[in-house]
Amino acid sequence: MNYMIRRLMAIIVATVFPTTYCIYNGYTQSTAPSNFELAASQLGFNGYEKANVHVSAADQQEALLKQLQMAGYFTDEQLWRTLIGLGIQQPELAFKQLSFSMQQSKANQRDPNQFIAKILRKNLGKQTILDTEDMLDFILYTAQNAFGRAPGQERNTLCTENWMQCYQQAYVDNARILRLIDREVPLHKDYDSVWIAGASRFSLITRMVDYYYALLRYTLHIHGDVLVLAGNRELFANLDGVTPLIQDKLIEAYKTHTDVDTLDFTSLVEDNNARIEEGKAYILKLGAQCNIRLDPLSPFIQYTNQEACPPGRFPGRVYPNYAKGKSRKLTETVMVQNVIATFFDTKSVQVIDTATDRYKRPTTATTARDAAIAFMERIGAGTYGDKKEFVILYVTNNPYIERQTLSSQGILNKVVADYNRLHHTAYRVRLEGIGCKCQQNIARIHSEFAALIAEKWQKAYQGKTTKRAIEDLQFQHRNHLKTLPPIPGLSKEKRSITFFQHLFDVYLP
Numbered sequence: 001m002n003y004m005i006r007r008l009m010a011i012i013v014a015t016v017f018p019t020t021y022c023i024y025n026g027y028t029q030s031t032a033p034s035n036f037e038l039a040a041s042q043l044g045f046n047g048y049e050k051a052n053v054h055v056s057a058a059d060q061q062e063a064l065l066k067q068l069q070m071a072g073y074f075t076d077e078q079l080w081r082t083l084i085g086l087g088i089q090q091p092e093l094a095f096k097q098l099s100f101s102m103q104q105s106k107a108n109q110r111d112p113n114q115f116i117a118k119i120l121r122k123n124l125g126k127q128t129i130l131d132t133e134d135m136l137d138f139i140l141y142t143a144q145n146a147f148g149r150a151p152g153q154e155r156n157t158l159c160t161e162n163w164m165q166c167y168q169q170a171y172v173d174n175a176r177i178l179r180l181i182d183r184e185v186p187l188h189k190d191y192d193s194v195w196i197a198g199a200s201r202f203s204l205i206t207r208m209v210d211y212y213y214a215l216l217r218y219t220l221h222i223h224g225d226v227l228v229l230a231g232n233r234e235l236f237a238n239l240d241g242v243t244p245l246i247q248d249k250l251i252e253a254y255k256t257h258t259d260v261d262t263l264d265f266t267s268l269v270e271d272n273n274a275r276i277e278e279g280k281a282y283i284l285k286l287g288a289q290c291n292i293r294l295d296p297l298s299p300f301i302q303y304t305n306q307e308a309c310p311p312g313r314f315p316g317r318v319y320p321n322y323a324k325g326k327s328r329k330l331t332e333t334v335m336v337q338n339v340i341a342t343f344f345d346t347k348s349v350q351v352i353d354t355a356t357d358r359y360k361r362p363t364t365a366t367t368a369r370d371a372a373i374a375f376m377e378r379i380g381a382g383t384y385g386d387k388k389e390f391v392i393l394y395v396t397n398n399p400y401i402e403r404q405t406l407s408s409q410g411i412l413n414k415v416v417a418d419y420n421r422l423h424h425t426a427y428r429v430r431l432e433g434i435g436c437k438c439q440q441n442i443a444r445i446h447s448e449f450a451a452l453i454a455e456k457w458q459k460a461y462q463g464k465t466t467k468r469a470i471e472d473l474q475f476q477h478r479n480h481l482k483t484l485p486p487i488p489g490l491s492k493e494k495r496s497i498t499f500f501q502h503l504f505d506v507y508l509p
Contacts, residue, residue, distance in 0.1 A: 034123055035134070036126075037061060039135035039139055041057065043457065043460055044459070045178075046060070048060075055177055065121060067146075067446075070174075071145065071446070072163065074107040075108055079098060079108070080095055080487045082138065082141050083098075085479075088129075089129070093129060094128060095487075095488050097130075098125070098128060101120055101123040101125075104119055104123065105117070105120035112170055137468050140474075141478075144454065144474055145475065146446045146447060146449055164442035168442055171446075172445075180445055180452070181398055181399065181437060182398065183261055183434075184434045185218065186393065187432060188391060189218070191220065193392045194211065194224075194226040195395065196227065196396075197367075197395065198332055200239045201240040205343070206436065207435065208343070209251075209253050209260055210436045211395045212257070213254075213257055214434060220393070224375075225375075226348050226349045227352050227371055230335075230367065231354030231361070231367055232329075232332070232353065232355050232356045232361075233331060234329055235283055235286075235320065235331065235332065235334075236317040236319045236320075237277075237283060237300070237318035237319075238272070239279070240279050241279025241280070241282065242275065242279075243271055244278060251343055265439050276318055284299060287320065289338070290328075293322065296323070299320065301321040312361070336351050352370050352374065354369075354370045364404050365411050368407065368412060369411045372412045372415035372416070376419045389427075391429075392429065393432055394431045396433060396434075398435060398438035402455075403451050410459065410462070412429055454470070
């Protein structure tokens with residue numbers, strides 16, 4: 001009898017204990033965060049609450065992976081190219097390790113319907129030679145494939161790729177989770193100033209109309225200046241033209257306090273010829289009003305190649321051809337002043353005029369710098385009394401809201417820190433980005449998605465030493481001529497996911 005009991009106990013121990021250990025080991029392996037999850041969290045993909053909608057960190061991180069997979073950035077060739085571009089030590093080993101997760105999740109093919117983003121989220125970078133910093137750089141380098149713009153190329157010249165047409169709705173659904181699509185509304189009632197981001201003439205009018213709509217819709221109170229952040233960017237017809245029908249719709253929306261989200265410009269915005277012709281007519285009229293003379297025989301000029309372009313100009317654009325001996329030019333600032341005087345309340349809106357830097361056009365960052373300096377001067381002049389903390393309403397539109405707010409906040413932080421250091425003060429100034437919904441095509445949204453990841457990467461590394469320079473990761477600066485060694489063969493990788501780990505990967509969040 002005792003012998004039988006001992007045999008039974010031995011069988012139970014031999015069977016139950018190993019099984020229990022395997023279950024426990026599978027559980028701990030599954031629930032341990034992957035390097036991708038850690039890196040994505042540092043980039044700010046941590047979920048959010050908005051309009052009674054809860055978006056989890058997992059939702060955002062999987063949406064990020066879906067956008068990259070849908071674009072084909074996880075295929076074997078692209079993965080290998082990324083690892084070589086990053087300069088990963090032992091790239092063959094890293095390729096085999098990452099390929100295992102790509103295969104398990106079906107990320108290394110082009111059909112998003114087969115891709116299991118949850119599996120890749122929980123395993124990408126786990127048990128590999130890549131650390132969290134490598135994964136941060138991996139995400140940026142991979143996402144920068146979406147940027148796809150040559151230096152100086154405008155967003156409205158980007159081409160739509162086949163996959164963007166095939167998976168348009170799926171892309172928009174993911175972009176919505178990443179906060180690139182829907183309207184962002186004000187969170188407060190009182191603001192210390194308003195910054196309206198400068199842009200093309202169409203986008204500027206849209207943002208101005210939307211600002212006045214938000215002012216009434218959300219009963220906002222502004223206790224300081226309203227600034228349009230413009231600069232010395234030269235006008236050209238391709239970008240600054242607005243077809244008359246669109247302009248009429250926008251001005252009617254302004255007069256009737258209509259939400260611009262209810263207007264559909266999608267088909268009209270893509271009418272390039274109509275926009276260019278209107279842009280030429282507007283430039284002629286604006287030049288006459290401002291006494292900026294164009295060549296009467298040939299008022300416009302367009303260059304066919306970069307070698308023929310003067311500094312600061314680019315081929316394919318229809319520029320004003322100024323009369324000889326004239327130095328004044330038609331700039332974004334001149335256009336903004338004209339738009340405000342023509343359609344809006346000139347008494348309450350001022351314009352920041354940011355200069356060019358060695359023929360480089362003003363950017364979100366440089367215009368924000370000048371606006372920040374002006375704001376701190378107002379504080380120093382006693383405009384706000386003894387107040388120490390401030391909130392500025394930053395008006396733009398999606399898909400640019402988060403990226404432009406992050407970029408401008410980073411510059412604002414530096415200006416405020418310098419002022420505090422110089423004057424022994426402790427002011428704090430925060431931007432809150434709002435704006436209307438996205439009405440851009442997938443090509444522009446995808447390019448902006450890449451730019452957003454770059455801003456998030458820089459914020460994640462703020463005050464820290466980076467493993468790689470951002471120039472080596474960004475599309476426009478990285479070395480595209482680097483020789484690509486042959487892709488390693490995908491022999492069976494020794495690493496394996498246990499039955500229980502896979503079970504928990506599938507059924508646990």
